Amino acid sequence: MSAYDELMTFQRQTEALAQVAGRLGWDQETMMPPGAAEQRGEELGAMEEMLHARRTAPEVGQWLAAVEDSTLDAVGRAQMRHIRRNYERAVRVPAALAARIARTTSVAYGKWARARADEDFAAFAPVLSEIVALRREEAAHIAGAGDAYDALLQGYEPGATGAEVASLFDDLRPGLVALRAAVLDRPAPDPVSGSFDPAAQMVLSRRLAEVFGYDFDRGRIDKAVHPFSSGSGADVRITTRTAADDPFNCAYSTIHEVGHACYEQGIDAGYALSPLGQGVSLGVHESQSRIYENQLGRSRAFCHWLYGQMRDAFGDLGVTGEEAFYKAVNRVQRGFIRTEADEVQYNLHIMLRFDLERDMARGKLDVADLEEAWNARFAEDFGYPVDKPSNGVLQDVHWAAGLLGYFPTYALGNVYAGCLYLALQDDVADLDGQLARGDLSGATGWLHANVQRFGGLYEPRAVIEQACGFAPSEAPLLGYLEQKFADLYDL
Amino acid sequence: MSAYDELMTFQRQTEALAQVAGRLGWDQETMMPPGAAEQRGEELGAMEEMLHARRTAPEVGQWLAAVEDSTLDAVGRAQMRHIRRNYERAVRVPAALAARIARTTSVAYGKWARARADEDFAAFAPVLSEIVALRREEAAHIAGAGDAYDALLQGYEPGATGAEVASLFDDLRPGLVALRAAVLDRPAPDPVSGSFDPAAQMVLSRRLAEVFGYDFDRGRIDKAVHPFSSGSGADVRITTRTAADDPFNCAYSTIHEVGHACYEQGIDAGYALSPLGQGVSLGVHESQSRIYENQLGRSRAFCHWLYGQMRDAFGDLGVTGEEAFYKAVNRVQRGFIRTEADEVQYNLHIMLRFDLERDMARGKLDVADLEEAWNARFAEDFGYPVDKPSNGVLQDVHWAAGLLGYFPTYALGNVYAGCLYLALQDDVADLDGQLARGDLSGATGWLHANVQRFGGLYEPRAVIEQACGFAPSEAPLLGYLEQKFADLYDL
CATH class of the missing domain: 1.10.1370.30 (Neurolysin; domain 3)
Structure with a gap:
């Protein structure tokens, strides 16, 4: 198999696994019994950790390096553009930082909901400060000397x-x-x-x-x-x-x-x-x-x-x-x-x-x-x-x-x-x-x-x-x- | 972290991922749109491959070897018994054989359903022969000189x-x-x-x-x-x-x-x-x-x-x-x-x-x-x-x-x-x-x-x-x- 084929086969499995993780979200909002929330958190966390490991797998970097763009058609080049961009974004962010962001935002939801019910922004401000600081740190890893906001925006709107x-x-x-x-x-x-x-x-x-x-x-x-x-x-x-x-x-x-x-x-x-x-x-x-x-x-x-x-x-x-x-x-x-x-x-x-x-x-x-x-x-x-x-x-x-x-x-x-x-x-x-x-x-x-x-x-x-x-x-x-x-x- | 804690942490994630895979089966029988069947096959295949890799991961063998039974209470010993048994069953079966069994049984379902509709056992017999041969081969890997049927039975009824x-x-x-x-x-x-x-x-x-x-x-x-x-x-x-x-x-x-x-x-x-x-x-x-x-x-x-x-x-x-x-x-x-x-x-x-x-x-x-x-x-x-x-x-x-x-x-x-x-x-x-x-x-x-x-x-x-x-x-x-x-x- 060529490096391109190996990469695309690996990627196809990752996409299939990402579909499974996404459907867990659907299930959570439509079907999940209320008492399953905590276990679901562990399930989602395990899926995310597994997907993160695949997205930052060293083989992906090696396959990317081995693929010669010039031999690919427009579709193949577009595939490589996405894979390269996602890989580079993913590997630039230290795993510990990604984990801290996940932990902090999971706690923040409850604090936000309570602060909103209590009409008390001050109660939410500390955790939001932490989130902003963490995501700025993430943006700095991604953007280097570039604009921090652009790095965040481009996670949703490439370019x-x-x-x-x-x-x-x-x-x-x-x-x-x-x-x-x-x-x-x-x-x-x-x-x-x-x-x-x-x-x-x-x-x-x-x-x-x-x-x-x-x-x-x-x-x-x-x-x-x-x-x-x-x-x-x-x-x-x-x-x-x-x-x-x-x-x-x-x-x-x-x-x-x-x-x-x-x-x-x-x-x-x-x-x-x-x-x-x-x-x-x-x-x-x-x-x-x-x-x-x-x-x-x-x-x-x-x-x-x-x-x-x-x-x-x-x-x-x-x-x-x-x-x-x-x-x-x-x-x-x-x-x-x-x-x-x-x-x-x-x-x-x-x-x-x-x-x-x-x-x-x-x-x-x-x-x-x-x-x-x-x-x-x-x-x-x-x-x-x-x-x-x-x-x-x-x-x-x-x-x-x-x-x-x-x-x-x-x-x-x-x-x-x-x-x-x-x-x-x-x-x-x-x-x-x-x-x-x-x-x-x-x-x-x-x-x-x-x-x-x-x-x-x-x-x-x-x-x-x-x-x-x-x-x-x-x-x-x-x-x-x-x-x-x-x-x-x-x- | 002790080897026991590391093993149990890894195992906990594997169990959480297995719950996710199991819920895909529930979804398939209750909620899945009919046109999604083929994609679902790929999703399940990717989950199974990922779970198999975790169940046969060399770290599991290393952790198991490092855990001293004598230091564990009854619960810990029971955990180790299950993990060791499952690990040993899993690593004894060559990955290529496991994949062949998965492929053959996935094809066999359709052949069985058609043979049943046609009242024609002869049409099903060849693929069933293949399945029996493959599972006998698997049983031989698991049982060694022991009884082939026992090896299969014990996959469902340990002991x-x-x-x-x-x-x-x-x-x-x-x-x-x-x-x-x-x-x-x-x-x-x-x-x-x-x-x-x-x-x-x-x-x-x-x-x-x-x-x-x-x-x-x-x-x-x-x-x-x-x-x-x-x-x-x-x-x-x-x-x-x-x-x-x-x-x-x-x-x-x-x-x-x-x-x-x-x-x-x-x-x-x-x-x-x-x-x-x-x-x-x-x-x-x-x-x-x-x-x-x-x-x-x-x-x-x-x-x-x-x-x-x-x-x-x-x-x-x-x-x-x-x-x-x-x-x-x-x-x-x-x-x-x-x-x-x-x-x-x-x-x-x-x-x-x-x-x-x-x-x-x-x-x-x-x-x-x-x-x-x-x-x-x-x-x-x-x-x-x-x-x-x-x-x-x-x-x-x-x-x-x-x-x-x-x-x-x-x-x-x-x-x-x-x-x-x-x-x-x-x-x-x-x-x-x-x-x-x-x-x-x-x-x-x-x-x-x-x-x-x-x-x-x-x-x-x-x-x-x-x-x-x-x-x-x-x-x-x-x-x-x-x-x-x-x-x-x-x-």
Whole structure:
């Protein structure tokens, strides 16, 4: 066997084992008996330690050194690029440091949950300081003399830099702040109201998954407290949730996770269980979930179809008709919570977190000053003060989990979704006609052909640029939002 | 760290990883999307290869050599006994042979299923010959000059020998053959009839699991085509099935699997994720599932309580009263299939398989002659000829899966259950009164205190002997069956 074949065989087993570890996470959120939590921690720890040993195995370095790039085709070169990048990141971080990060973040979750319940940021600050210090140490190992934040960010979004993201966000913010102010100045539309049987919501959830192209032969839907998509290749499972007073929570959680899942299911089957066999970055992943959920799922045309489906499923929806339904779907409201935010405000929540975490990672903001900085920035962007830490700095679990550099990928996904939607509208004839009939095949087929099937073959930004035919920028997203909400709110 | 501590730490991780691999099997039978089967094969293969590498790791041999038995307490010595035995079995088998067995048995499953559907033993015989040859080769590596069948048997029932089992079965068979003939000579009781809503069956299944002491905080019940119990420690899951025309299938599958699960859940928590933290052998395991299902679950006293439960759940059961219900539960019928057999006939099915597989393993019976030998023996023990291979030599999957030496543990379990029931009746005051009230706590508490909590601390036969206060033999089982069925059938 050649060094390339040996490496790919080893890698294939590692990917298979990583799928097993990932499914443990799915099981934990959907099936696991409550009393199994502690044992599960040991199981996950053992899987992670085993996977870490494989990812940093000296043989991988030797095989990499022995592989001559010049003899490989484009697919082989892309495989090597991923393996080399992941290997180099992994071996630069001392095992003891990785273990300390794992231990600290596992303890931090409980401290964060208690601090949030107690509305007491000071109780969480010490462990967060420790996490920031540990991840800065990790970043220094990875980046050397380079930028610490970039090293963290690139763990989720290969090739991205904090400076580029900052510049993109700086271009996006003023337009969003202005649009938000204008929209909130207008009378708020009514929400839907009625009784939404959870079982009927789950039936509609399956129907929505089907029309958006989710393949149930290679997946399944269950309920979870926080919806997620999990797995790659032939086993990509999603979860959703139901709220008795809000049918949109289930419907749009489903469509969002179906976007993630269709990306994974749509990757060229020849890449399965290889580094190319999964979504190339969190940003590109989020572009798929967001365009499914928002540009397609919350469009006027699709809402026409959805209105009929929901009336069939639930009877009276408490709105005056189709137009009122469309407005209810796209309701913009004052609020504090990122996960509840609408299309107009969501990215403002992200930018706030990005700037603060970047400053922390680069040593420009102390955790001791984080709450004050959060509150000042929130007041500036949203125009009213944070009323309590659970509505502010303690609302998200990410930092407690050690996820610094993760937040901006959400907004990058929205920006990419804006770009893709612009290109897709050009290419898919009678898109709105299709959406109004509940036919998503034109749109999802375009995304499959231009983005999803490539998996990790191209770099994140490159796959978007190639699909669109232009360099990604904030302009398409901003233009789309301004036009949609001017129409909705008579601006 | 001492060699003992290092070994136990390594072992603990291996056990945690084995739990993960085991849960993949549960997922496959309950949750896995159909299109994921091929990928799952790779995932399981990667887990098995990784576990095999850990089980044969040279460090384990070094640690074992460094551990001084004399410095260990009884628990430590028992741990070392298990680890040494498993290590020595594992390292004696060449990796290439283990891989060939895995590949051959994975192919054999499909061939067996097709041959069974086609009623064509000749189509299955070649791959079965190969499996028998490979497992004989494996047995020779393990046993050296010792008995090949014993080496295979001891993979499931440590300490047992084919000669002992043969002698036990020889003592059991005449009594069973005679009892069976006498019972079948009497008029058959009526079965239950009616409509048994599957959802109501599952509600009753949960109720039965509860009264038999299954801990839902550390487990769950799902449906599967072939019911099983899976996992150890804090996550022990069971499955059951429902048949619309037969409420006993679900009820007694549940009670049987609860017996297995309560053994695992009842093991001293201090043994979790160690070699002592799981049932000590398949025979002892089956003793628990069988005594729950049969001696307790099919007793006249418990049937009094169950009759009320089933009438509440399903309404009319199509029987004339409680006595007819008890007779329907314990109905003995002519048949061909092991898994459908009653208490009287089940062990005859096992003995037949034991003798044939022992002869194959010892080179005394060719696979080419297996069908003829099966049919001759069946006619001898049951008094009528096998009508087709799917009712005979092709009915069970075990041999196709390479499981030679496994069958006798079922009957050993029944023999042990007979012994335990005799001892339990002496020790638990008013047992029948308790059972008639649906109170299993006296019986299951006795089994927990005398068998289940010890896990792997004592050898299989020793734990039964210790619990009973006498050496296990066939006599208690035979006495119990003769008395019960004489009463039921007016013999």
